[in-house]
Amino acid sequence: MTKKITVIRGDGIGPEIMDATLHVLEALGAGLSYEEVDAGLVALEKHGELLPQATLDSIRRNGVALKSPLTTPVGEGFSSINVALRRHFDLYANVRPAKSFPNTRSRFPSGVDLITVRENTEGAYIGEGQAISEDGEVATLTQKITRKGSERIVRYAFDLARATGRKKVTAVHKANILKTTSGLFLKVAREVATQYPEIEFNEMIVDNTCMQLVMRPEQFDIIVTTNLFGDIISDLCAGLVGGLGLAPGANIGKDAAIFEAVHGSAPDIAGKGIANPCALLLGAAQMLDHIGQPQNAERLRKAIIATLEARDSLTPDLGGTGTTMGFAKAIASRV
Ligand code: NAI
Ligand code: MG
Numbered sequence: 290m291t292k293k294i295t296v297i298r299g300d301g302i303g304p305e306i307m308d309a310t311l312h313v314l315e316a317l318g319a320g321l322s323y324e325e326v327d328a329g330l331v332a333l334e335k336h337g338e339l340l341p342q343a344t345l346d347s348i349r350r351n352g353v354a355l356k357s358p359l360t361t362p363v364g365e366g367f368s369s370i371n372v373a374l375r376r377h378f379d380l381y382a383n384v385r386p387a388k389s390f391p392n393t394r395s396r397f398p399s400g401v402d403l404i405t406v407r408e409n410t411e412g413a414y415i416g417e418g419q420a421i422s423e424d425g426e427v428a429t430l431t432q433k434i435t436r437k438g439s440e441r442i443v444r445y446a447f448d449l450a451r452a453t454g455r456k457k458v459t460a461v462h463k464a465n466i467l468k469t470t471s472g473l474f475l476k477v478a479r480e481v482a483t484q485y486p487e488i489e490f491n492e493m494i495v496d497n498t499c500m501q502l503v504m505r506p507e508q509f510d511i512i513v514t515t516n517l518f519g520d521i522i523s524d525l526c527a528g529l530v531g532g533l534g535l536a537p538g539a540n541i542g543k544d545a546a547i548f549e550a551v552h553g554s555a556p557d558i559a560g561k562g563i564a565n566p567c568a569l570l571l572g573a574a575q576m577l578d579h580i581g582q583p584q585n586a587e588r589l590r591k592a593i594i595a596t597l598e599a600r601d602s603l604t605p606d607l608g609g610t611g612t613t614m615g616f617a618k619a620i621a622s623r624v
Contacts, residue, residue, distance in 0.1 A: 291320050291321060291322045292320065292321055292322070292353070292580055293321070293322045293323070293324055293351050294321050294322070294323055294324070294351060294353050294354065294355055294576070295323075295324050295326060295344075295347045295348050295350075295351045295353065295354035295355070296311070296323045296324065296325045296326070296354070296355050296356075297325075297326060297327070297328050297329075297344070297354060297355070297356040297357060297359070298325065298327075298331070298357050299328070299329055299331070299356065299357030299358050299359050299360075299554060300329045300330045300331055300357075300358065300359055300360035300554040300559075301358060301360060301553070301554025301555050301556050301559040302357075302358070302554060302555045302558060302559045302564035302613075303329075303357030303358050303359070303554055304357065305559075305560075305562060305564050305566075305613045305614075306357060306550065306564050306565075306566040306568075306569045306613060307355075307357045307569065308613075308614065308617075309566035309569075309570070309613045309614055309616070309617035310355070310566055310569045310570050310573050310617070311323070312614070312617045312618070312621055313566075313570055313573075313589065313592075313617050313620050313621045313624065314573060315621075316621035316622075316624050317577075317585050317588060317589060317624050318585075319577060319582060319585050324347050324350075324351060326341070326343055326344040326347045326348075327341060327344060328340050328341070328344050328356070328359055328370055328374075329358075329359030329360050329361070329370055329554075330359070330360040330362065332344065333362070339359075339361070339362075339367065339370050340370050340373055340374070345377060348374075348378065348545050348547070349378075349544070349545065352544060352545050352546065353545070353546055353547075353548070353576060353579065353580060354545070354546070354547045354548070355547075355548050355549070355569075355572065355573060355576055356547050356548065356549045357549070357550070357554075357569065358549070358550060358552060358553045358554040358555070359371065359554065360553070360554045360556070372415075374540070374547060375409050375410065375540055376410070378540075378542050378544065378545040378547075379410065379542045379543065379544075380409055380410075380540035380541055380542040380545065380546070380547060381408065381409050381410045381438065381441055381442060381445075381541070381542055382406060382407075382408075382409060382441075382442060382445045382539075382540070382541040382542070383405075383406070383407040383408075383409040383519060383523070383538060383539070383540055383541075384404060384405075384406055384407075384449070384538065384539045384540075384541060384575070385404065385405045385407070385523040385526065385527070385536065385537070385538045385539075385551065386403070386404045386537065386571070386575070387401060387402075387403055387404070387405070387523075387526035387527060387529060387530045387536065388401060388402045388403075388530060389401045389402065389530050389531075390530060390531055390535055390593075390594060390597050391594065391597050391598045392597045392598060392600055392603070392607065392608075393530070393531030393532070393535060393597070393607060394531060394532070394607075394608070395529065395530050395531040395532075396529070397506060397529050397530060400506065400507040401506045401507060401526075401529050401530050402507075402510075403506065403509040403510055403511065403512060403526060404449065404455075404510075404511050404512070405512045405514070405519055405522055405523040405526055406442060406445060406446040406449065406511060406512065406513045406514075406519075407442075407514060407515075407516060407518075407519025407520065407522075407523060408438060408439070408442040408513075408514070408515050408516050408519060409516060409519075409540060410438060410516070411433055411434060411435060411438045411515075411516060412432055412433070412434055412470070412515045412516035412517055413430060413432040413516070413517045414516035414517040414520060415516065416430065417430070417431045417432075417433060418430055418431030432467075432470050433470070434469075434470040434471070434473050434474050434515065435473075436473065436477055439473060439474045439477040439478065439515075440477050440480075440481060442513060443458075443460065443477060443478045443481040443482075443513055444481055445513075445541075446458050446511050446513035447481060447482070447484075447485040447488055449511060450485070450488045450510070450511050451485065451487075451488065455488075455510045455511050456488065456489055456510055457488065457489040457490075457491060457509075457510040457511065458482070458485075458488055458489070458490055458491070458510070458511045458512075458513055459490075459491040459492065459493050459498075459509060459510070459511070459512050459513070460474070460475060460478035460479075460482075460490070460491070460492045460493070460513050460514065461492075461493055461494075461495050461498045461512055461513070461514035461518055461519075461522065462474055462475045462478075462492065462493075462494065462495065462514070462515070462518075463494060463495050463496075463518070464494075465494060470515075471515065474515055475492060478490075478492070478513065479492075495514070495518045495522070498512070498522065499521075499522070499525060502522070502525055502526065502529065503525075503529075506526075506529050523538070523551075524551075527551060531607075532606070533550075533551060533552035533568065534552065534564075534565035534567055534568055534604070534606045534607065535565070535567050535568055535571065536550070536551040536552065536568050536571075537549070537550055537551065537568050537569070537570075537571035537572035537574070537575055538550070538551045538572065538575075539572065539575045539576070539579070541579070546576075546579055548572040548573065548575050548576040548579070549569065549572050550568030550569040550571075550572055551568060552568055562612045562613050562614065563604055563605050563611075563612060563613060564604065564613050565604040565606050565607060565613070565616070566604075566613050566616060566617050567593055567616075570589065570593060570617075570620065571590070571593065573589065574586040574587075574589045574590050577589065588624050589620075589624060591623075592620045592621075592623035592624040593620055595623045596616070596619045596620045596623055599619075601619040602615040602616045602618070602619040603616060604616050
């Protein structure tokens with residue numbers, strides 16, 4: 290049976306890395322069909338809006354989307370399309386794996402294999418109650434953490450550990466200082482942890498976590514944390530394993546999930562055919578896991594690793610001279 294996926298080709302390097310990704314998915318024989326819809330700058334030009342209703346309808350219908358980066362125009366009245374999508378579909382779990390790959394410029398060519406599970410819908414990050422006094426001297430912001438929001442994200446992290454055979458969940462917080470908000474998150478995390486006795490539970494203060502990640506990243510397995518801490522920590526983790534060209538992310542809710550690369554539309558290299566397609570490909574691997582095709586996900590990841598190991602057709606960001614499609618073909622030949 291073919292599973293239908295919403296495909297958003299996006300802006301800048303988006304169409305190039307999407308072509309490359311769909312080429313590899315074809316070689317995998319994953320039995321997918323695609324419904325292409327627009328979002329971002331290209332949608333603004335074609336339909337007069339950044340996030341057309343038809344795009345939202347498609348994601349709701351199919352429940353799964355593979356999305357290239359979108360350019361949010363700079364200027365008054367434009368807010369992030371990615372944030373809008375997360376909010377619209379209540380995509381509460383932002384799941385970002387970081388795993389060492391061979392032949393990258395990473396300082397940790399082996400030993401890192403962790404997943405950051407970031408709460409995606411509440412906390413300081415969403416900018417609730419932002420205000421600035423009339424004289425411009427005082428700025429304020431409300432930070433709201435709920436039991437429901439904390440419980441579902443911590444549960445997601447433990448369920449992910451169970452499903453993937455991972456052994457440890459670390460809750461990252463600042464409850465020593467932010468006693469109410471971070472305190473509630475930590476309290477709920479401790480409660481949920483008791484329901485998963487076979488999985489080790491660990492708690493760590495966020496500033497120490499940053500140092501530990503840089504000094505000894507191999508000690509981490511799954512990290513679960515609130516929105517703003519997760520935003521920062523997951524980029525730190527991408528940096529541990531070779532940077533943006535290799536960092537995928539999933540935004541997962543009850544009724545829909547969107548899989549993407551973490552990087553943006555890279556206008557500086559758009560149209561040149563040299564963007565690294567790996568981040569979106571790894572996002573596609575997360576998508577295959579999500580739709581019940583873990584074997585295909587594993588085949589895809591192994592083909593990427595084998596291609597990196599062989600240094601076959603690598604793009605310039607990885608020190609090669611290859612093209613986006615050439616790299617994709619090298620990966621496709623190994624699936
Ligand atoms: P960016 O991630 O697009 O680029 C940063 C640097 O990394 C650039 O030098 C770029 O060439 C390089 N780079 C990024 N992806 C690459 C790849 N696959 N292969 C090789 N090199 C790569 O970040 P920037 O420049 O801050 O943002 C550009 C646009 O992207 C903005 O309009 C921003 O709003 C949008 N953006 C969209 C995101 C999304 O849709 N998920 C996420 C981040 C930014
Ligand atoms: Mg970020």
